[in-house]
Amino acid sequence: MIVYIIKRIAAAIATLLVIMAVTFFLMNAIPGSPFLTEKSTPKQIELANAKYGLDKPLIVQFKNYVVNYLKGDLGTSLKMQEGTPVKNIIFHQGKFALSIKLGISALVLAIAVGIPLGCIAAYRRGGALDGFLRVVTTVGVAIPTFVLATLLLILFAVKLEWAPTISGSLTDFRSCVLPVISMSFYYTCYIAKLMRTSMLDAINQDYIRTARAKGVKTRSIVLKHALRNSLIPVITYLGPVIAGIITGSFVIESTFAIPGLGKYYVQCVLSRDYPIIMATTVVLSALVIIMNLVVDVAYKIVDPRISLTTKED
């Protein structure tokens, strides 16, 4: 187990390095310079380049990034908030915390609603509730997030005025509701679908029949025997969910006017603020990679039959 985790951490560091390299060369391939404005002269651009070390060869610049990151220095912003350390922008201005708050709330909601719904649908297979949930979940995975978010915004914020149109920093409950629901809806539906399928699979196993024959209560059959076995496909899916929720945050943050990291990232890409692009990519990638690792370890806890060390498909 420990050997496995160490191996995975080594792989994660290698992955991060590759992501850094890819990001570095991609962002340098974006045409134009961060200092190019209508007023700037070539001389000014040259001076600014020299000041931030952008005149050095690319390979040296990349090496500097890696070395500084190892020291925990994420550089300073070139354009968006010139001169401010990137670390402050990401972590101390509440952007990261905001995105994480949004993402984790959505994730928790998707799990907390999706899994019970899937169980109920499987248990009441063929019933009215199951039919209803099947329609909702099938349609739910076909609606783009931004469409759902906009419709919810129009209906509940503009027409009914139950929630604010600008969610801002998500300080109160009412401003959280719409963004979190629209962010998690797709995943709730997907998890419910997955859960239903795997729960049906589990219910038809022999050990469930044995438990039933022995007179175990329905509730405890589902909760104790079937649930644990049917959770595996759902856990497998959590990796993509976490990556997807970051995707979602780009859309949700701009729809509900939340000043989070996702929205900021898009602005930084468009204005070529290299250090922030790099730092955001690395921070978000690290987050996804760590969460994937957590998911893989969670596997082991749910299903002791899975051996992590000999994991080959």
Add this chain to the structure above:
Amino acid sequence: MKEPFAKISPFHVDPEPILEEFDLKDEDFDSASSDEKESMVETHKSVGFWADAFRRFKANTVSMVALFIFIAMLVFAFLGPKLIPYGYAEQFRSAQKLAPMEYSENEQIIRGLEDKCDGYYATVLKPGSLTAVKKGNYFINSDGHIYAFNVAKAWEKVVLIVDNDAENPLVKVKQSDLNEDGTYSEFEAIEYTTEPAADATELKLDTKVFPHVFGTDSAGRDIMARTMYGARVSIIIGLVAAVIVLIIGSIYGSIAGFIGGKVDFVMMRIVELIYSIPEVLIVLLLQVVLKDPLQAWFDAGKSGFALAMKDLGAGIVSIFITFAVLYWVTMARIVRGQVLQLKQQEYVTAATALGASNGRIIRRHLLPNCVGSLVITTCLQIPSAIFLESFLSFLGLGVSAPMASLGSLCSDALETITLYPYRLIFPAIVLTIIVLTLNLVGDGLRDALDPRLKQ
């Protein structure tokens, strides 16, 4: 005859009564002659892989309905633009910001005339055709021609105007004499007759105003025409991206699975690496990075390929590149898993023994045998590509105007969402239906092609 039966029957059944009961003679047990073999009647036609899958698919009502709706969407996207008289980039100055089924002022006049005159209002005076037009009602189309409403043939230099109230009910005005506001001073009176012309029914068709079923946008473009066009662009993006993923993923996966060993190890580590990259961050960067170089390449337009790509636009081509770089890994994993199982089969050993090359074994034996999962994964890849494109369009990347995709239509509609919600709703519904039906068809295909997976 007793000997062989006694040998094979573990219960030592006496064969005599059986032979007598069915009236079997000794010669019935001789091997069949070639004549008899030929005349053998096939009682059941042997069912092939596809026929069998199709039979199972047909039995699946939900998937069949979804398939028909999807085909209807294909008709909507590919044949629809030919059926309605509006183009996706055509702007009607008099018909901006119309609600669904609403007519602009000019269109209402024509419709009013239609009802009043039983379609015989306009008569043919000359070769060519003319429609009922009230004084000053004309518009300049995006092609620069002056049209008197829906005249079948464009009058390039001359506008014919009908005005029953005026002294000269029908006049011919030169384009140069026509003022901005549609009034005119120089004209030439035309003799005309009010008798129905021989081709008056045809004229009636000309004067029909096609409704703006989904309304129009702020630039006076018909939203239904744009939705049809956008659906076509989105479906093409989905299909091409899925084919790209299919090609790269199946080649990569089958090579890794077939060769195995160190090659497989290295290839799968690369797959894992790409798999763990949060692709959206890279996709965004790629979109911005690729836009200008692609545009430059298109403008140089040296090869036929570049010109063909130019029609698609830089936004769409960079989506394809993104798929080619990042999204093939799932397909590669699935194909590799299948190939790992299949290469243990005897027919692969037989092919190897007969001296088939690795390439031939992969092409002729392994890939055709994982066609089930290839079809399913490709089918489910289409909606994911359509989703990605709409996501990018939402962020202002993706396709560029006047081109439209369902995603860009939705995102354009967001600016005016509170005033004109239907501008979002129509493309969003079409997008949802396409993705929904593709998902359902994909599920049906999975059940049909791989019945073992079915619950």
